[in-house]
Amino acid sequence: MRSSADSRVKLASFLAALAFFLSAVEYMLPRPVPFMRLGLANLPILLAVDLLPFGAFLVLVIVKVLGMSLLTGSLFSYIALFSLAGTMASALVMRGLRLAAGRRLSYLGLCVAGAMASNLAQVALARVFVFGPSARYMLPAFLGLGLVSGTLLGLFAQLFARGSRWLAMVGEDADGS
Amino acid sequence: MRGAADRPGPVRRFAARFGATRLDAALVAAAAAAFIAAALLIYGGPSSAYAVVSTDSGEWVYPLAEDREFVVEGALGPVTLRIEGGAVHFHAAPCKNQLCVGAAPVSSPGQWSACLPSGVFIRVEGGAAEEDEFDALVR
Numbered sequence: 281m282r283s284s285a286d287s288r289v290k291l292a293s294f295l296a297a298l299a300f301f302l303s304a305v306e307y308m309l310p311r312p313v314p315f316m317r318l319g320l321a322n323l324p325i326l327l328a329v330d331l332l333p334f335g336a337f338l339v340l341v342i343v344k345v346l347g348m349s350l351l352t353g354s355l356f357s358y359i360a361l362f363s364l365a366g367t368m369a370s371a372l373v374m375r376g377l378r379l380a381a382g383r384r385l386s387y388l389g390l391c392v393a394g395a396m397a398s399n400l401a402q403v404a405l406a407r408v409f410v411f412g413p414s415a416r417y418m419l420p421a422f423l424g425l426g427l428v429s430g431t432l433l434g435l436f437a438q439l440f441a442r443g444s445r446w447l448a449m450v451g452e453d454a455d456g457s
Numbered sequence: 458m459r460g461a462a463d464r465p466g467p468v469r470r471f472a473a474r475f476g477a478t479r480l481d482a483a484l485v486a487a488a489a490a491a492f493i494a495a496a497l498l499i500y501g502g503p504s505s506a507y508a509v510v511s512t513d514s515g516e517w518v519y520p521l522a523e524d525r526e527f528v529v530e531g532a533l534g535p536v537t538l539r540i541e542g543g544a545v546h547f548h549a550a551p552c553k554n555q556l557c558v559g560a561a562p563v564s565s566p567g568q569w570s571a572c573l574p575s576g577v578f579i580r581v582e583g584g585a586a587e588e589d590e591f592d593a594l595v596r
Binding site for chain 2: 381384385386388389392393396413414416417419420423424426427430431435438439441442
């Protein structure tokens with residue numbers, strides 16, 4: 281019992297560290313448009329949908345947002361709020377879909393749904409706090425970006441998940457506990 | 458459709474390679490549909506500009522896309538505004554000189570019209586911003 285809780289803490293920490301690292305990688309990549317992101321740092325959250333219990337999952341989401349905001353220097357700006365809303369929406373949608381659809385959805389579907397949810401949440405926030413009604417003109421662009429980045433990341437996650445022995449191992453552990 | 462059973466098409470092969478499911482395909486299709494619908498609705502179609510009508514007693518917003526006539530309460534009495542063909546104008550007002558009624562309809566974002574004695578002000582907002590219009594050009 282003790283060791284399984286222990287390994288879960290280790291797994292959560294590892295995924296959080298991975299999110300930090302991927303945030304740094306993402307920050308290095310050039311961005312043609314400020315909001316255009318691949319969402320690499322969401323990969324650990326996507327994997328955690330199946331690996332972590334709900335509480336630890338939420339903690340991972342918050343740590344990812346904090347890490348990303350620290351790295352980009354946006355922690356005490358409204359951008360961090362957007363990041364939190366987007367990541368939280370995407371995480372909850374992915375978790376909910378996994379609960380509802382189980383294995384009938386692969387990481388591809390989860391990731392696309394998560395990306396769309398994240399971008400919708402950010403457009404909604406932009407409408408309330410920044411741009412007012414004209415935020416609707418961002419909507420198609422954001423949905424399109426979410427579709428593309430979600431598909432790319434989802435396909436990558438799917439390839440990774442099918443090839444990774446590590447994931448198979450921790451996945452078994454998570455199922456067993 | 459030749460050999461569909463023994464030779465899977467590119468989509469199938471792609472799905473098999475990535476382990477994508479039918480539900481995945483449905484979800485991606487739904488996301489794509491949402492994107493296309495949003496793009497058509499928001500970037501296409503008739504002007505999505507709207508008229509913001511301000512009076513002493515409040516502010517109202519009317520889309521310019523549909524024709525209609527409406528009455529707001531001005532300082533001197535009811536003021537009738539009319540939206541026609543994507544433009545809004547003062548149709549009737551209780552003011553003395555009727556300048557507002559004579560003024561041209563406004564339709565593009567940034568344009569405005571007013572009936573000063575009534576304290577009624579209309580401005581057009583939103584819509585596809587007329588980017589090729591400018592206030593001034595410095596050479």
